Amino acid sequence: MLDPDAVAEAERQFSVCNACRYCEGFCAVFPAAEARTAFAGGDIAYLANLCHDCRMCFDACPFTPPHEYAVNIPQLLAAARTQTYERYGWPRAFARLLRVPAAGTASIAALALVVLVGAAVASGGTAAFFAPHAGPGAFYRVFSFAALVSGALLLTAFGLLAIAMGAVAFARDIGLPKFSAPAFARATHEAFALVYLRGGGAGCYDERRGSSSRRLMHGFVFWGFLAAFASTTAAGIEQDVLGILPPFPLLSVPVVLGVVGGVAILAGAAGLIVLKSRSDPAPQSTRMIVLDYTFLAVLALVALSGLLLLALRSTAAMGSLLGIHLALLVALYLTAPYGKFVHFVYRYLSLVKHAQEARTSQSASNGGSHP
Amino acid sequence: MGPDVIVVGGGNAALAAAITARRAGADVLLLERAPLHMRGGNTRHTRDIRFAHDVPLPAAPGAYLVEEFFEDLIRVTGGATNRELAELTLRESMTLPAWMEAQGILWQRALTGTLHLSRTNLFFLGGGKQLVNAYYDTAARLGVRIRYDASVVALSNGGAHAGGTARDGGGTRVGGVVLDSGERIACRAVVAAAGGFEADVAWLKEYWGDAADNFVIRGTPHNTGLVLRALYALGAKPVGDPREFHATACDARAPRFDGGIVTRIDAIPFGIVVNARGERFYDEGEELWPKRYAIWGKLIAQQPQQTAFVMYDAKVHGRFIPSAFPALRAGSAGELAALMGLDASAVTATVAAYNAAIVSGGTFDPSALDDCATRGLTPPKSHWALPLDTPPFYGYAMRTGITFTYLGVEVTAGACVVSEGGTPFENLYAAGECMAGNILSRGYLAGFGLTIGTVFGRIAGKEAARHARS
Secondary structure, eight states: OOOHHHHHHHHHHHHHHHHHOTTTTTOSHHHHHHTOSSOOHHHHHHHHHHOOOOOHHHHHOTTOTTSTTOOOHHHHHHHHHHHHHHHSOSSHHHHHHTTSHHHHHHHHHHHHHHHHHHHHHHHHOHHHHTSOOOSTTTGGGTSOHHHHHHHHHHHHHHHHHHHHHHHHHHHHHHTOOSOOHHHHHHHHHHHHHTGGGSGGGTOEESSSEEEOHHHHHHHHHHHHHHHHHHHHHHHHIIIIISOOOSSOOTTSHHHHHHHHHHHHHHHHHHHHHHHHHHSOSTTSOHHHHHHHHHHHHHHHHHHHHHHHHHHTTTSTTHHHHHHHHHHHHHHHHHHTTTSGGGHHHHHHHHHHHHHHHHHHHHHHHHTTOOO | OOOSEEEEOOSHHHHHHHHHHHHTTOOEEEEOSSOGGGTTGGGGGOOEEEOOBSSOBTTBOSOBOHHHHHHHHHHHHTTOSOHHHHHHHHHHHTTHHHHHHHTTOOBOOOOSSSOOOOSSEEEBTTOHHHHHHHHHHHHHHHTOEEESSOOEEEEEEEEEOTTOOSTTSOSEEEEEEEETTSOEEEOSEEEEOOOOSTTOHHHHHHHHGGGGGGOEEOSOTTOSOHHHHHHHHHTBOEESOTTOEEEEEEETTSOSBOOGGGGBOOOGGGSEEEETTSOBOSOTTSSOHHHHGGGHHHHHHTSGGGEEEEEEETTTTTSSOOOSSOOEEESSHHHHHHHTTSOHHHHHHHHHHHHHHBOTTOOOOTTSOOSOOBSSOSSOOOSOOOOSOSSSEEEEEEEEEEEEEOOEEOBOTTOEEEBTTSOEEEEEEEOGGGTGGGTOOSSOOTTHHHHHHHHHHHHHHHHHHHHHHO
């Protein structure tokens, strides 16, 4: 359950919304809230993650501070989302580390860098670390093949397990209904199309009202991330199935996908950072802002270090850049289940629940029970 | 040199005037009394606009012909309307959706949720503040100069124009405006669109006495009628009954000002209403709620302490849109009465008499005039009369919540303000709540205030620009 004070405050604010209902055309949150007269912690977790933070409801609300009703739904739900990430994060102790997201993430990256470089220097020596390498297997002459592969597998397994544990606990708390193919199909469509960043046609309230910048920038990051992921997969296939060792040529599938993905992530993350800095802070939660900036910074740095590594891979800087890139990836993986990265998991589950609820209420109103 | 046109006010009518005048080429200064976060007057609290249309639209299923619109207006006003201006408004209303879209307004689409799109009204996405925001963005983009915290307290006399006569005091011109700071701004034409006077409690007391202290003002605290007074001081001819206002039943816990729609009490047809003596005083089931909700503000104003109490029980709880504040709740009618500060025995007797008078065998149907009624009870409850017998019992204390006043100034079909002598001013125009009384002299039609405001705002803006640039 979320913090009881937050639940009580959410109940107070939504009782204003439920008596008003002017915002119900913007997104799924308000129709979902109207279906409830009392709110349990799970309901708030559900509504909080159903919210895509377009902030149009804040812009449209005549009751925002300094009005005595002090309604600020985007801020309330963003704060609740940060609680979700911590509350459902597994293992809990690890999730709490991210109460200081920027320092926590930076510490993990620094620690990883020390371990990686330390291990590389200890096994191969300082001279090899700072020497240029070329030809197949060049990377593995700095960092041990076995250590890299096993480390990557371990990190991936841990990340997936942690996210799955969080997702299961979240699904249980919000009362996710049994599997329904139409609900999953609808939620999948809404997630990929970012339907609720459209503000019901009005766009987002960011650097200006009616903005579509965030949806565009988010698209860059999202599709860039998928391209980078595909690049990694392709690299794995070339290496482990075809037996071709990296570095791969410039016109190979892993490198092309990696470059496209890296540039897209870098552009999208930079765009989102600029957008965030230009947006009205009033409807935002300070804690979420820190999580956002932290995640965007790590993503941008991973992309940047990857691109630099590609550009300078035949020089003496390769060892250092690879170390930095890998350390940032470790930080990205380890913080993913508790930081902004995980938003899509909880949001997707909330979309599924909403799709299911919408189907149920539709059949009810078709039955004529609506007065 | 001052601007061509000064628009006094910052709500729907003012913005329609400013945008239209600017598009016609005038240099326009808009003076909004409120600070930025409160801009838009009572338009902030609106959500839909009434308009005539020959064919069904995606966002307004079914046609709504001018003739039917006119019949509705005659019905609610009892025929007390300026026919020429009314017909002009209804005819022009057909052009509103396209014009509004061109200023950046988006419509609410049909949902599977609670909003039932109306045949007669278009709902704008996000409600009135979003409309206000879109209009301000458009006005600023076009180059309208906008000043907030700019309160106009007087209109300066610009002297008689060439054709004016001193005898009837008519034909005078306005020279500019005076702000509360003492600043004077000269201009070629003025559009007054600054609302009514409902937020000036002292003014309300002139007609209502101390009872006005118990009224809630649902909208902006800035509608204190300063500009109305300035218009009268210049010699404008009043229109509309100053005693009249539109009011609904509001939660007694509502803020004194600006509580908006969320304090409205929609429970009345589902229960009974008693006054401070614990007695019923009006048929709660007279008509379908949308047709009757607007009479309850006035009914409550006529009760002791301008207060009334609605009571209902568990059978109907959750069947209507709730207030933003939770209902009082008790195990019996007597306990609920005590919670509401009423004499428990009087209320218990009222409930018993009501329950005993209900004709048995009725079928409850809140969507129609059903056959659940009382017999031999005064006043009766004609429909939806269910016994109050299923705990928990719920209740709200209610007060009169004023939405708007009807007092204004007379205008011509060109939105020109008419002087006491009957002659139009040369360069003074009015739009919105301060002239709506020409058309809607009493009664209520949902979304019609915005219709009048937009139609006359556009006319006033066009005429003011034409005059200023001629």
